[in-house]
Amino acid sequence: MTPYSLAFYVDVVTSGTVLGLGPAASPDRVTGVLGSNFGENTFRNSMCRDYGLAEFFWDRDSARHPWSGHHFTLQVHRLAHRDRTLVNETLRARYGRFTPRLRFEKLQRLLDRRGVPLLEIPEVAANAPYFRTFWQPDSHVAVSVMGTYGEYSTPDNLRVGDVYKIQAPMAAEEVEWRRARVG
Structure with missing residues (x-):
């Protein structure tokens, strides 16, 4: 992994943003930062x-209502x-090459x-x-990580211990709900 792409992931996990774009950023703000090269799926009340x-x-x-970041x-x-086209040009310009x-x-x-802890929390049953x-x-x-091989865990030829996805936000209430389900 190049130091630059690792820096991107560290920045996201530390700040909860992508290039300063938080989960609540408006569609116009996201387009202003990441550009207009995107695929869009719009349903009645979600995009x-x-x-x-x-x-x-x-x-x-x-x-009739404005979009609200989710x-x-x-x-x-x-x-x-x-x-290579999966990494947005803006991200590539800032962080360089991303490895697979x-x-x-x-x-x-x-x-x-950096003093930024990651706490393991219970996974949903499925x-x-x-x-x-x-x-x-x-x-x-x-941060979702491949835990073991199985029916749902071999997409994209990932290995156990590879990051599958990073998502924000996950509210403290969801973490407590997950902990209560296994406790």
């Missing part, structure tokens, strides 16, 4: 803009396809050195034991 690696999601009460996801597993896989142990080690989830309590970022 997703897919930039390849990064996806941003919004919802609204009705067509969350963003970094689909890190997609990089295993080795398609992100090893969780490397990410965690860099975060630990995903356990195939995935493991780690949460950063200050930024409310969740």
